[in-house]
Amino acid sequence: MREADVTGLDMDMVSLRTTRDTLEKDVPSIRLEKDSELREIYQFGRKLGQGSFGVVYEATHIETQTKWAIKEVCRPAAGSSKVKMLEQEINILKQVNHACVIQLKEVYNTANMIYLVTELCTGGELNQLLRQKKYFTEDETRHIIRSLAEAVVYLHKKDIVHRDLKLENILVKNSEDDDGRINIKVTDFGLSEQMSGVGIDNIMTETCGTLIYMAPEMMSGRGYSQWCDVWSIGVVMYMLLCGEPPFVSKTKAYLLEEIMSKEVPFNQPIWSKVSDGAKTILTCLLKVDPAHRMSPSQLLENPWITGDTNVPATPSNVLKMMREHLKEVERTQTPEDLSFTSSEDTLGQHLVPQADAPGTECNHAKTSPVRSSRPCTALVPTKTTKQSGGSLQQDKQKNGPEASVTPSTIVTQAHASVKASPQSSAKQRRRQDKKDFSSGQNLSCDLSKSQNHRPFTSSKSKKPLRCSKANSYSE
Numbered sequence: 001m002r003e004a005d006v007t008g009l010d011m012d013m014v015s016l017r018t019t020r021d022t023l024e025k026d027v028p029s030i031r032l033e034k035d036s037e038l039r040e041i042y043q044f045g046r047k048l049g050q051g052s053f054g055v056v057y058e059a060t061h062i063e064t065q066t067k068w069a070i071k072e073v074c075r076p077a078a079g080s081s082k083v084k085m086l087e088q089e090i091n092i093l094k095q096v097n098h099a100c101v102i103q104l105k106e107v108y109n110t111a112n113m114i115y116l117v118t119e120l121c122t123g124g125e126l127n128q129l130l131r132q133k134k135y136f137t138e139d140e141t142r143h144i145i146r147s148l149a150e151a152v153v154y155l156h157k158k159d160i161v162h163r164d165l166k167l168e169n170i171l172v173k174n175s176e177d178d179d180g181r182i183n184i185k186v187t188d189f190g191l192s193e194q195m196s197g198v199g200i201d202n203i204m205t206e207t208c209g210t211l212i213y214m215a216p217e218m219m220s221g222r223g224y225s226q227w228c229d230v231w232s233i234g235v236v237m238y239m240l241l242c243g244e245p246p247f248v249s250k251t252k253a254y255l256l257e258e259i260m261s262k263e264v265p266f267n268q269p270i271w272s273k274v275s276d277g278a279k280t281i282l283t284c285l286l287k288v289d290p291a292h293r294m295s296p297s298q299l300l301e302n303p304w305i306t307g308d309t310n311v312p313a314t315p316s317n318v319l320k321m322m323r324e325h326l327k328e329v330e331r332t333q334t335p336e337d338l339s340f341t342s343s344e345d346t347l348g349q350h351l352v353p354q355a356d357a358p359g360t361e362c363n364h365a366k367t368s369p370v371r372s373s374r375p376c377t378a379l380v381p382t383k384t385t386k387q388s389g390g391s392l393q394q395d396k397q398k399n400g401p402e403a404s405v406t407p408s409t410i411v412t413q414a415h416a417s418v419k420a421s422p423q424s425s426a427k428q429r430r431r432q433d434k435k436d437f438s439s440g441q442n443l444s445c446d447l448s449k450s451q452n453h454r455p456f457t458s459s460k461s462k463k464p465l466r467c468s469k470a471n472s473y474s475e
């Protein structure tokens with residue numbers, strides 16, 4: 001047995017892109033002459049599961065008698081897409097060190113095999129637990145979603161977009177710990193992407209992931225960013241609370257149509273028992289337009305998540321008062337006096353998305369006629385454009401002008417474009433919103449006018465979808 005190159009894997013198979021200074025922990029990569037040598041280090045136990053790459057076993061480290069999971073992977077052909085995915089997965093796992101992300105302990109290489117030793121999650125996949133329980137309570141869901149959001153904030157800060165967040169890729173460390181809490185670990189980074197640039201460089205076009213969890217902007221093929229993970233958190237949360245996905249259709253095209261045409265459905269009887277706070281979050285996470293989605297950091301600060309009952313779940317009272325006031329103003333003014341046609345627009349103009357303002361959340365979920373037409377960030381009646389918080393793009397904004405292509409700036413510009421057409425009725429604007437979204441224009445039109453912002457990509461790949469993993473798509 002010999003220690004492999006200090007950077008990690010068998011270099012003939014994997015060209016590591018990770019720079020060493022980004023590593024947070026040292027994951028040894030060990031070369032073995034024979035596969036049987038590993039059996040001298042670990043005692044293999046029951047089979048835990050099978051993925052598209054290989055089989056996962058429970059294993060006991062003989063010397064320490066500690067339990068681990070070992071993924072046994074047949075070395076894929078050099079240059080194949082499987083190599084790329086495995087390389088990506090290992091590179092990312094080597095960089096991450098978070099309580100809610102699966103830990104990679106060691107990598108073993110032999111001539112034919114690669115073995116990934118990870119922490120053991122005895123509770124299995126979250127979808128198995130959901131199937132048993134049918135649905136989770138709000139308290140259970142809160143704990144799981146908080147952990148998931150923490151993991152996503154951490155990953156996005158490291159410029160890692162998971163791209164395939166789903167119940168099957170969330171493992172349960174132990175069924176339930178002493179407090180009855182379900183501790184989760186995000187796993188399966190095979191489809192993840194690590195961004196290297198800022199602004200437009202962070203726009204991806206490859207369609208991948210699992211349909212029911214896939215963000216509409218990814219389905220539309222017009223470019224997406226890390227906000228696709230937020231949509232998936234929304235789908236996961238929805239499923240935890242009611243046991244079923246929010247949107248289902250046989251094909252990607254129909255699913256996209258369904259998402260575009262419907263509100264987040266809360267029709268099943270179970271939703272009558274779910275709090276408004278949880279439903280509001282879902283509406284904010286499942287915003288069609290990524291520019292209007294709640295950020296993972298905002299999610300973490302939301303009173304439903306923090307359990308802070310002193311903060312109103314929705315700032316609807318203030319907004320309601322402002323709307324009433326604006327309606328009154330409209331009533332007393334002639335149309336010429338107004339720069340907008342409706343109080344909603346006027347309100348939109350003055351409401352600036354303020355990232356990470358605690359205690360605030362999507363406040364328009366119920367009033368918004370079109371799910372994609374309203375920003376879903378903390379709205380405050382001010383023109384201050386404070387941008388802070390943990391999301392990748394918000395962080396990037398501090399680093400350069402290009403990075404200022406944030407959902408919030410897009411939102412602000414979207415409002416500006418509404419302002420520019422005072423004649424348009426609310427109905428016309430709704431139609432335009434939808435048209436813009438399907439053509440990919442709603443984000444690009446305004447951005448292209450700005451010196452600092454390059455257009456949001458709208459290139460649509462003509463390549464057919466293929467299934468690269470079980471239930472996961474890659475273009």
Ligand SMILES: Nc1ncnc2c1ncn2[C@@H]1O[C@H](COP(=O)(O)OP(=O)(O)OP(=O)(O)O)[C@@H](O)[C@H]1O
Pocket residue numbers: 048049050051052053054055056069071102118119120121122124125168169171187188190469470
């Ligand atoms: N650390 C672990 N602890 C417990 N069970 C695990 C662990 N890792 C994987 N498993 C189980 O083994 C199964 C196969 O895992 P694996 O990572 O190979 O594939 P996958 O995530 O299902 O899909 P793929 O790699 O094909 O995308 C999982 O579905 C899970 O049930």
